[in-house]
Amino acid sequence: MVDAVIITVSVTALLLAAWCGLAAYRDSPTKDWHFIGMAVVTLAALVQLVVSLVQLARGERPDHGMAVFLAYLIGAACTIPAAAFMSLAERTRWGSAVVAAGGVILAVLELRLHEIWGAGHG
């Protein structure tokens, strides 16, 4: 796994979490700008999905199992879109809290992806 991609997704996810956490703290639902932020993070996760699939196609293999790696990869790509739909349904501060939690969870998924792929690959 390319470290730069993991770092990009993690950092943007944590920024999104902080931003939406602030909105929840201020008793505000998610606004248009938040959804643009979610789109950016989702785009980064999709780039990661494509990059990883290309690497797998080139014959590289995760250290700790293909099935687990793919499950985390798909989970990472779906987390923020799912949170976005929930925050559309919940037009209160709690909708923002959902996206903030989603950002933190995506960062954790990235950490796990890094471990599953293995440090040896770089």
Place this chain on the structure above:
Amino acid sequence: MADASETGNETGRTTEESDVTADPTAAGEQPAAPKAGIGTGPGRLLLWLYGIFTVAALSRSIVQISMKFHHAPLAYTLSAVAGVVYAVILVALSKGGESARRVALVCCSVELVGVLTVGTLTVADASAFADSTVWSYYGADYLLLPLALPVTGLLWLRRAGQAATAAPAKAAAGGEPRG
């Protein structure tokens, strides 16, 4: 996941509609809608986290049971049970209503007992289970959320229940066209 957000959407809409007709200050004081309030407001955050844990625990146990069940049968079965408990709570939260609230209360209690039992066993004896589960070390691998979720869930369900019993009186007093 899609089903949950769709039903959540419907309840969200009805809440908004009744807010328009009801006294706005009264609506602000009571975040839980009378009937299906357990999956909206703060409940929506619980719904989201339970959704993630359902997917995480179930997919993890499916991989483990299908690929290396003999390695740690007890731990993997436990993970599957945890996943099912999470799934039941998820469905109950998204469905709403009094009976669903009771089901969720029972399942959150089971979950709390499970995480406390397994957590204590693993802390006392690290070799109690051949492989780690969602509940090992009180869920430390999962940001301690497996311990925090049932406690938060029980508190929230209790509060939502109190709000639901208080709601009919308010509806009888007028201002709420639909129950």
